[in-house]
Amino acid sequence: MTEKSSPAPRDKAATQRRILDAAIAEFAARGLSGARVDRIADAAGANKRMIYVYFGNKEELFDHVVAEALQRLIDAVPLVPEDLPSYAGAMFDALMDDPSAFRLSMWRQLERPTATTAESRSYAEKQDALRQLADGPEATAVAGLSPSTCLALVLAIAQTWHLTSPALQDQLPPRAVLREAVVESVRRITAP
Amino acid sequence: MTEKSSPAPRDKAATQRRILDAAIAEFAARGLSGARVDRIADAAGANKRMIYVYFGNKEELFDHVVAEALQRLIDAVPLVPEDLPSYAGAMFDALMDDPSAFRLSMWRQLERPTATTAESRSYAEKQDALRQLADGPEATAVAGLSPSTCLALVLAIAQTWHLTSPALQDQLPPRAVLREAVVESVRRITAP
Numbered sequence: 001m002t003e004k005s006s007p008a009p010r011d012k013a014a015t016q017r018r019i020l021d022a023a024i025a026e027f028a029a030r031g032l033s034g035a036r037v038d039r040i041a042d043a044a045g046a047n048k049r050m051i052y053v054y055f056g057n058k059e060e061l062f063d064h065v066v067a068e069a070l071q072r073l074i075d076a077v078p079l080v081p082e083d084l085p086s087y088a089g090a091m092f093d094a095l096m097d098d099p100s101a102f103r104l105s106m107w108r109q110l111e112r113p114t115a116t117t118a119e120s121r122s123y124a125e126k127q128d129a130l131r132q133l134a135d136g137p138e139a140t141a142v143a144g145l146s147p148s149t150c151l152a153l154v155l156a157i158a159q160t161w162h163l164t165s166p167a168l169q170d171q172l173p174p175r176a177v178l179r180e181a182v183v184e185s186v187r188r189i190t191a192p
Numbered sequence: 193m194t195e196k197s198s199p200a201p202r203d204k205a206a207t208q209r210r211i212l213d214a215a216i217a218e219f220a221a222r223g224l225s226g227a228r229v230d231r232i233a234d235a236a237g238a239n240k241r242m243i244y245v246y247f248g249n250k251e252e253l254f255d256h257v258v259a260e261a262l263q264r265l266i267d268a269v270p271l272v273p274e275d276l277p278s279y280a281g282a283m284f285d286a287l288m289d290d291p292s293a294f295r296l297s298m299w300r301q302l303e304r305p306t307a308t309t310a311e312s313r314s315y316a317e318k319q320d321a322l323r324q325l326a327d328g329p330e331a332t333a334v335a336g337l338s339p340s341t342c343l344a345l346v347l348a349i350a351q352t353w354h355l356t357s358p359a360l361q362d363q364l365p366p367r368a369v370l371r372e373a374v375v376e377s378v379r380r381i382t383a384p
Binding site: 031034103105106107114123127146148151157161163164167171172177181182185 | 222223224225226295297298299301302303305306307308311312314315319337338340341343344345347348349351352353354355356357358359360363364365369370373374377380381383
């Protein structure tokens with residue numbers, strides 16, 4: 001009998017990190033159907049079997065990647081309930097700086113429309129915060145929109161550039177001008 | 193030598209129509225990578241070779257389907273430059289009634305970001321119409337937004353329901369209420 005050696009914990013964590021980074025790139029570029037676990041293994045310098053051991057099958061790896069990307073976005077762009085225009089501007093910036101969160105959430109929307117735990121928690125908290133605001137002295141700050149409607153509209157507007165058809169995208173103004181239009185749109189929508 | 197018979201023109205048109213309808217359903221559900229020409233052939237009661245003869249390879253068939261779906265949407269929802277809130281409401285309705293145009297345009301955005309001729313023409317016409325409006329007595333009707341920005345924002349807002357995460361989508365208000373929020377948002381954004 002040979003003695004099996006497990007990788008050191010630090011090596012294991014480093015390999016898992018390389019696999020996840022490669023998986024984020026592959027799934028963001030090609031989606032769930034289009035992604036190949038072989039390519040992820042090659043890019044991560046890992047073998048396919050380790051991917052299955054650490055993260056399960058392709059669907060489970062996709063879920064893991066989507067959850068991580070959305071958690072990062074939630075952490076990077078906290079809701080400012082009393083200043084939704086700034087929240088929209090910060091979300092616009094985050095999506096422009098790194099389109100992978102937009103792409104991953106859109107592939108998820110199309111290919112595997114299930115909510116992540118972090119998202120469900122985050123949306124519940126955000127709706128609570130907006131509800132409290134509506135009950136307070138600034139009651140009109142969300143213009144009579146339900147918290148969910150308000151969030152959904154603000155997020156749609158923040159994604160404007162990414163949603164725009166290639167037939168129109170190159171005619172959009174420079175990023176700073178479009179950002180200002182996004183912020184101003186949210187200001188108008190949420191004004192008393 | 194055997195004499196080859198071509199199908200009657202009417203049969204040919206009917207077969208092409210069945211193939212396109214099956215292709216719309218398959219590509220809308222699964223995207224370009226996920227779609228299988230075999231499934232399209234089965235659903236259309238056609239053989240795979242005829243699909244290649246009539247429409248080319250899978251990418252070309254996808255382009256054809258996207259172009260047709262977007263042309264239908266353009267025809268179904270004409271721009272009313274002086275009444276963008278109504279335009280947004282009509283676009284919202286069209287996308288809610290038949291989500292396939294949203295899904296096809298989003299797969300295109302992610303998998304094959306190229307403009308169709310009809311779209312490029314349509315966006316040029318729409319921008320012209322908005323520009324003429326801005327030069328006329330109702331100059332402030334688009335609130336200082338460039339025609340492209342205005343169109344991009346209005347279309348993003350009209351897609352709100354489709355863009356909303358499954359973690360939030362079931363908390364959105366009933367369709368009529370969300371439609372009113374979309375129309376009112378565009379009214380506010382495009383107000384003087």
